[in-house]
Amino acid sequence: MTHPDDATLQTWHDRELPPGDAAAIDEHLARCAVCGPRVEGLRALGRGFARWADDAPADFDLTAAVLAKIAVDDVPAAPAPVAKVVPLDAARARRSPGRAMFYPAFAAAAALVLFLVWHNPGALWIATAPPPPGSAEPSTRPVEVGGGPGGAEVTRVDVQGAQSYSVLQIQGVSGAMTAVVWIQDPPEESPTPSTPH
């Protein structure tokens, strides 16, 4: 009788063998007095670990402590990556050939925004609005800009870095477009843009 080697027996014990191989080991173990004790050695160790884990000093409740630490550190939850906003310098550094095809669309959208702003100065506050004091949450409230052909709707403004850049979704004549407007701030008013993880 050929007995399975230790590695195979361990893999069987851990239920990591393919079904056909596992069935063969099942059959072997059902009639082998040598391999049964080998498996029982593994099972005994598992039982020892079960009891060790039950007695491990891990019955703490950290919920309050974790939430308090998050509040103290003022750590915002990383928002879901719906529209990741990155400074243009970083975006340029991450250019890939696949993205290049969208550059003409971005350029056209930016040109449209500039056109709207040029012909409707009242819209300028949208792109340069300073963040509310103490605000850590990005504003997602749609803001109508209005004016100009097609109009423009700001669907997401990163208030933490709004003085540096904004992401705009525009309903233009050719449909929905996304534009990133980068505005160079004066050095003394330039906050460090914070980006989500």
Add this chain to the structure above:
Amino acid sequence: MNATGDNVLDDDASASTADERPAAEVPDERVNARAARASKSADAARDRAHDRSLVERAAKGDQRAFAELVGRHQRRAGVVAYGIVRNAEDSREVVQDAFVRVWKHLADFSGQASFSTWLYRIVYNLSIDVIRRRSPGKPVELDDRTDLEGAPDELLPYRGESDPFASLDRARLTEAMQSALDELPAYHRTVIVLREVEGLSYEEIAEATSVPKGTVMSRLFHARRKMQAILHERYGKEVPLPKDLRDAPEEA
């Protein structure tokens, strides 16, 4: 506690070895074990789906969802951390820091792996940091070059009539297991705790520890052999484990 993963099921389904019972009983036992495993697998799938839902809500800033995630996983993460750092206070700190890190990086959770595997990966990395801080300048044993001297060449069989640990009272058993764990290098402790206590698959352990699956299998094998040898050496009189394979008959 469910922390033992499949081993609990294994023990329940086969309290004695198959060759100790009439052959007719074996098929029923296998059927029952398979049914129990299927049920357990369905429960695990539901748990994973619920975790994903909580992560999605937490990523939108829902702190109640995040608090539920913490509540669901803190003890198991604590056991894993304790198994690696071997200190209650340090393991508590590791788990707390791990959940803060989870909160910061919720958006990075892809959902391809289970939340617990992702959490254990963070716990593992933070635990290694703790060990490094304890002994600055002393490298943490994270590779497989550690001397395996003292480990037997093969898995050790048990041929007793009853549970080999039955003769130890609970406190003594915990001490024996902890003492044996202490002897293992960090990377062996990690794989054996993730497998034996949390029931992670080889693939999940590989993901949590950033090593190939083959390395996980090898580490687990050596870790088990060393644990068996240490337990036998220190508690052999109390734990009749193991009886040498060479004493066993070659065939049934």
